[in-house]
Amino acid sequence: MTRLLLLNFIRSKGVLWGLGLLFFTGLLGINTGKQFLNKYQENVTQTAYNQQESIKRNVKYHPKEIGLLLYYVKFGLVNEMPNLAALSIGQRDVNPSVQNVTIRFLEEQKYNTDLLNPLYSLLGNLDFSFVLIYFFPLIIIAFCYSLLSEEREGGTWSLVLSQSANPKKLLRIKILIRFSSILLVLLLLFLVAKFYLNIAFDVPFLAFMVVSILYLIFWFSLGWFVISFQQSSSQNAIVLLLAWVILTVISPAISTAFVNAKLPVSETFQTVLDSRDGYHKKWDLPKEVTVQKFFKHYPQFAKFKMPEGDFNWLWYYAMQQMGDDEASNASKQLQLKLRQRENLSSTLSMIFPSIHTALTMNDLAKTGLGNQLSFGEQLVKFHEQKRLYFYPKIFSEAPVLKENWNIFPLEYYQEKKAVNWLKLLLPLVILSSLCGFWGEIRLKRL
Amino acid sequence: MRYNYIKILSTQVWKDTFQNRSTIYLVAMMFGLLLFGIVSGVKSYLFQQETVKHYAHEVRERWENSPDKHPHRMAHYGYVAFRNKYPLSFFDFGMESFTGNAIFLEAHKQNTTNFSEASLSSSLLRFGEISVAMVLQLLLPLLLFFWGFGLVATGRENGTLKILLVQGVSWSEIIVGKAFGLFKLAILILAPTLLISLGILLFLDFETSKIDVFIRFLLIGLAYSIYFWIVSLIAVLVSATSTHPKTALTTLIGAWLIFTLVLPKMALVLGQYLYPAPTKIAFDMAIEAEILKQGDSHNPDDPHYKALKDSVLMAYKVDSVQKLPFNYGGFVMKEGERLSAETYDRHQADLMKIYEKQQNVVRYFGLFNPYLALKNISMALAGTDFATYSDFQHQAEKFRYALAQKMNELQIKFISNNVKNSADKNAILSNKYWKELPDFQYQFIGLLAVLVQEYTSIIALLLGILVISIFIKKYAHTFKVI
Numbered sequence: 001m002t003r004l005l006l007l008n009f010i011r012s013k014g015v016l017w018g019l020g021l022l023f024f025t026g027l028l029g030i031n032t033g034k035q036f037l038n039k040y041q042e043n044v045t046q047t048a049y050n051q052q053e054s055i056k057r058n059v060k061y062h063p064k065e066i067g068l069l070l071y072y073v074k075f076g077l078v079n080e081m082p083n084l085a086a087l088s089i090g091q092r093d094v095n096p097s098v099q100n101v102t103i104r105f106l107e108e109q110k111y112n113t114d115l116l117n118p119l120y121s122l123l124g125n126l127d128f129s130f131v132l133i134y135f136f137p138l139i140i141i142a143f144c145y146s147l148l149s150e151e152r153e154g155g156t157w158s159l160v161l162s163q164s165a166n167p168k169k170l171l172r173i174k175i176l177i178r179f180s181s182i183l184l185v186l187l188l189l190f191l192v193a194k195f196y197l198n199i200a201f202d203v204p205f206l207a208f209m210v211v212s213i214l215y216l217i218f219w220f221s222l223g224w225f226v227i228s229f230q231q232s233s234s235q236n237a238i239v240l241l242l243a244w245v246i247l248t249v250i251s252p253a254i255s256t257a258f259v260n261a262k263l264p265v266s267e268t269f270q271t272v273l274d275s276r277d278g279y280h281k282k283w284d285l286p287k288e289v290t291v292q293k294f295f296k297h298y299p300q301f302a303k304f305k306m307p308e309g310d311f312n313w314l315w316y317y318a319m320q321q322m323g324d325d326e327a328s329n330a331s332k333q334l335q336l337k338l339r340q341r342e343n344l345s346s347t348l349s350m351i352f353p354s355i356h357t358a359l360t361m362n363d364l365a366k367t368g369l370g371n372q373l374s375f376g377e378q379l380v381k382f383h384e385q386k387r388l389y390f391y392p393k394i395f396s397e398a399p400v401l402k403e404n405w406n407i408f409p410l411e412y413y414q415e416k417k418a419v420n421w422l423k424l425l426l427p428l429v430i431l432s433s434l435c436g437f438w439g440e441i442r443l444k445r446l
Numbered sequence: 447m448r449y450n451y452i453k454i455l456s457t458q459v460w461k462d463t464f465q466n467r468s469t470i471y472l473v474a475m476m477f478g479l480l481l482f483g484i485v486s487g488v489k490s491y492l493f494q495q496e497t498v499k500h501y502a503h504e505v506r507e508r509w510e511n512s513p514d515k516h517p518h519r520m521a522h523y524g525y526v527a528f529r530n531k532y533p534l535s536f537f538d539f540g541m542e543s544f545t546g547n548a549i550f551l552e553a554h555k556q557n558t559t560n561f562s563e564a565s566l567s568s569s570l571l572r573f574g575e576i577s578v579a580m581v582l583q584l585l586l587p588l589l590l591f592f593w594g595f596g597l598v599a600t601g602r603e604n605g606t607l608k609i610l611l612v613q614g615v616s617w618s619e620i621i622v623g624k625a626f627g628l629f630k631l632a633i634l635i636l637a638p639t640l641l642i643s644l645g646i647l648l649f650l651d652f653e654t655s656k657i658d659v660f661i662r663f664l665l666i667g668l669a670y671s672i673y674f675w676i677v678s679l680i681a682v683l684v685s686a687t688s689t690h691p692k693t694a695l696t697t698l699i700g701a702w703l704i705f706t707l708v709l710p711k712m713a714l715v716l717g718q719y720l721y722p723a724p725t726k727i728a729f730d731m732a733i734e735a736e737i738l739k740q741g742d743s744h745n746p747d748d749p750h751y752k753a754l755k756d757s758v759l760m761a762y763k764v765d766s767v768q769k770l771p772f773n774y775g776g777f778v779m780k781e782g783e784r785l786s787a788e789t790y791d792r793h794q795a796d797l798m799k800i801y802e803k804q805q806n807v808v809r810y811f812g813l814f815n816p817y818l819a820l821k822n823i824s825m826a827l828a829g830t831d832f833a834t835y836s837d838f839q840h841q842a843e844k845f846r847y848a849l850a851q852k853m854n855e856l857q858i859k860f861i862s863n864n865v866k867n868s869a870d871k872n873a874i875l876s877n878k879y880w881k882e883l884p885d886f887q888y889q890f891i892g893l894l895a896v897l898v899q900e901y902t903s904i905i906a907l908l909l910g911i912l913v914i915s916i917f918i919k920k921y922a923h924t925f926k927v928i
Binding site: 028042046057091096100111112113116120238245250257260268269270272283310346348355358369370 | 508515519526528540543560567568571576580585692708711713728729804831835866870
């Protein structure tokens with residue numbers, strides 16, 4: 001019987017079209033990811049080269065004063081992106097993956113954005129995750145909505161009932177055939193992606209595949225659940241489509257509005273003003289005041305004496321330091337608020353499989369807000385480390401040409417985050433089982 | 447075409463739709479979403495207005511109350527420009543979540559516009575937001591397709607279509623009549639939404655031209671009406687050309703997906719392929735390389751400015767800059783600012799051209815896709831489009847340049863050539879001069895400029911109606927009756 005059902009399925013109109021469409025758009029999505037990956041790599045290479053050139057050039061132009069030299073020299077930190085990110089670009093197109101900073105105050109530098117065309121950000125990328133989240137469910141709906149009702153409407157159901165002791169088994173085989181066909185397309189796409197994008201076969205990739213498969217299972221369970229009401233084909237189609245619109249369009253948008261309303265970010269402008277005044281106002285104050293504050297922050301530098309004269313670099317960098325110090329409250333609050341936003345989104349996503357899948361994928365691919373925030377924290381550390389390295393050299397007026405300027409290549413940050421399997425699996429497993437079992441119970445009265 | 451028949455047919459559509467139990471729930475859901483969109487739109491408009499007002503005031507206060515100092519220090523202290531929302535932005539959020547909100551303006555340096563909502567959000571945002579525009583552009587057509595898929599196909603299946611035609615009603619009358627019925631359903635949802643929005647507009651407090659806002663609002667209403675008329679016609683045409691209602695539904699939903707989800711993203715893929723935009727690093731590198739060649743304007747002995755120095759000394763018939771009747775350092779910086787700003791402007795203009803071409807790809811897609819055409823028009827009229835944003839950046843840069851040059855001029859005029867540096871007592875200028883710099887006030891682009899900008903999309907929408915009308919006139923009588 002299975003063989004016949006399989007034949008019947010393959011020969012039905014539109015099946016190959018549907019699967020072909022999924023495969024084709026999936027390939028398109030993978031290719032979008034490839035372009036994105038290339039652009040990222042090009043950007044990193046260019047920055048690495050540029051940093052070396054720029055250091056060389058600046059050393060040539062400013063060979064006498066190390067304080068002046070470091071006013072100009074930029075150090076880059078890369079937020080390393082796994083190739084898996086190509087499958088789920090997330091927020092990486094909006095947030096910069098490379099940050100170049102001088103040792104001057106960081107607040108003015110760390111929020112700098114990349115160049116982007118906002119219309120294109122609005123339209124969004126056609127990446128693999130988009131295809132998975134939006135298109136796969138639609139084909140699943142198309143394959144499932146008339147699973148039982150088509151037999152009824154075609155008059156074959158009474159035949160099945162009279163000939164088979166277990167008509168439910170027939171339905172199960174039918175849905176399994178459909179599931180297998182779609183799973184096959186998905187696995188094929190992963191295979192292509194694995195080699196075309198050169199994705200490492202590691203835990204995140206595995207988790208990524210698991211979550212994708214679970215997402216498909218969820219939609220099949222939902223289909224099963226809707227079928228169990230034993231309504232007409234058109235009724236089922238409408239209900240499933242409505243579910244699709246609610247899960248992929250309405251609920252995420254309402255969640256966004258909820259997060260924004262619950263946690264409005266008003267700290268951004270305050271950090272700008274605080275850091276700007278923190279630094280610039282110091283020009284109008286006696287030098288000693290600022291330098292004392294600086295020594296209080298860094299007691300280890302108190303041994304340096306401030307040189308005489310109208311201007312000196314110790315004072316200058318002390319002023320710069322104040323830009324960060326005085327904005328640190330507002331800045332911390334901003335970071336906290338963003339963490340809260342990330343957590344609230346993630347909590348909300350537990351009830352909506354579509355959002356959960358998208359956020360989990362971005363998390364695994366290191367393309368979400370969480371990754372961006374960790375990178376921001378790392379950037380602060382990186383910046384601090386550069387400062388601490390150069391401050392004593394500046395204050396002791398170390399000769400520029402005696403320094404080894406070749407030891408500052410582009411640095412890389414790789415977010416270390418273990419996969420939280422429980423959180424990843426639970427929402428999808430629970431919702432799928434719920435739909436599946438409920439449908440099962442309803443179908444008892446077949 | 448007889449008006450009487452159209453009236454009867456359209457009333458029938460209305461009655462039939464409301465006989466269905468689900469209709470009332472679906473309409474209620476629509477209104478729920480629209481209300482949600484209005485409330486969150488107005489809230490975010492008010493929040494932004496208030497924040498911007500507060501901080502813009504703060505920036506001005508801090509600027510004016512800065513103590514006496516060397517003007518060049520003031521040029522570095524700089525200004526911060528915040529982006530205002532256009533009053534109609536509550537209706538259509540457009541691309542505002544992806545555009546920056548604050549830009550720090552200082553001498554010699556063009557900073558990026560930072561803190562877009564997207565940079566502060568989780569990737570949840572990328573699913574889209576609920577605004578009135580989103581519900582009307584995306585969800586209402588789906589509902590209209592759902593209401594309209596069987597309008598002709600069902601009649602064909604149960605034979606009532608045949609009777610209708612036998613009674614002397616023409617095919618075009620059937621199509622226009624039924625589409626008009628569908629259109630009335632759309633208006634049932636659109637009209638109250640517009641009325642509530644209008645009410646809100648009357649209460650909102652805004653500084654930009656009131657007439658402009660209301661004309662734009664009127665045009666928004668008009669554009670959406672045209673859009674729904676096109677959508678209604680498409681629904682009925684598909685229904686009339688499909689053999690079964692089921693096929694009609696599948697076709698319509700497929701079309702909806704292609705128009706709203708697939709084609710916009712395809713436009714993006716094509717646009718990026720045809721007109722690749724430079725990365726930030728490449729953009730900055732190109733500018734830096736050019737500016738390095740222009741020399742360092744902070745250094746009066748810079749060889750690049752030697753020619754300038756010689757010619758100035760010659761013109762004033764003196765042998766050293768100290769003897770010049772004006773501050774030479776300020777003079778050189780003024781020249782440096784001019785050169786670097788020119789370079790930046792040129793590169794920025796090139797970049798904008800690339801973005802413009804990328805936008806045009808989307809606009810051309812709009813010629814075959816009423817959804818995209820309307821989206822562009824709606825954003826432009828609501829002041830949440832790219833033109834408005836880049837105009838903001840342009841005005842901010844103009845202000846930055848004016849600020850830097852104003853400070854340079856103060857230096858040229860009032861600071862002696864004999865001061866050692868900016869900390870010198872003689873180099874300090876009274877803070878009464880700071881007030882001379884006008885406040886940054888963003889002026890929204892005028893209505894005419896908006897319309898010119900979006901002419902492709904406007905033509906696209908009108909062309910849509912024309913093409914469909916011609917199609918009905920030419921082919922409707924050939925549709926199958928059974």
